[in-house]
Amino acid sequence: MKWIKQIYACFNDYKLWFLILIATNFLFIFLAWLAYPETFVILVGLMIVFMLTMISLSIFIIIRKQVKIDEAFEDFLLEPNDTNEERLCQVSPETHLTYIRRLGNVIRSYQSKLNDQVIELTDYESYIEGWVHEVKKPLSLMTLILDNRIDEMSPLVRRRMLHVRDQMLGDVEKILYFARLGAAHKDYNFESISLLAFCKETIKNNQTLLDESGFYIHFTGEEMEVLSDRKGLTFMLEQIVANSTKYITQNNGSPMLKFETNYDNAADEIILNISDNGPGIAEEDLPFIFDKGFTGRRGAYTREATGMGLFLVKKMAYDLAIHLDVKSELGSGLTISLIFPNVKE
Structure with missing residues (x-):
């Protein structure tokens, strides 16, 4: 099949010359018929054999040369140095x-x-990684003080300090996961996870953030098992929760977060809906909320909006084979759905 394609490509590329050769051969056949009618059949046979031989030889030479050109060109593209360029020029x-x-x-x-950009990017990544590890030291010291000096500060001050600490830890984790998502090798460990219990555990680890914002948490639905990476899924839930706390509104009473599990029989998928009663998102902004740096109209409500949290959620969801869906209207809150494939053992 490969040879057939090569022969067809050769005919197509050099069809004008082959047509000239065939037309010339037919001209000589006609002249032979006029000049030597008694030996016409023998002459025609010799001319046809000669024409086919020349065409076959030409195709063989062209294909062989083209193979050399292709090999030299491939080497030249992989490493465009002077040696490979000169080799390509020779053939x-x-x-x-x-x-x-x-x-x-x-x-x-x-x-x-x-190459210059790769070096700059490598230096930048090294600097960011070093900065992340350095900034963890004062955060650890803050945690030590908060745990050992409870009697020296009021509950309100301690709660505020814990809230600030958790916000800083969340920003550090966001940087680390941003670097992980761009890495060539990712250490994901897929395991069976009880979805509602996992959500409750994640909320417990972010309780100071929710207490500071005055959120009421509600869980509904049946317990369901999904196959996913525990660290990656934790990061996704934390970013969605943090996104909701940034856009608090008192128009609909107390701030609320709702976690609801469903099973779609038709698609054989497990769905986790995470809803808030915040200000919602305009219809024209809805398709872009997972884009990098996008804050939309809701970004005007707070200076904390960076447009990175949900962007990282989308990137992580792609790696974990989780489909995202979002529904919202202005004034009616936001619902982000995590749709897990039902992986059977």
């Missing part, structure tokens, strides 16, 4: 040499710029 037609040399100069120029 290519003379008319192509100018284009090959221009292409080599352009590729090497872009490759040099790319």
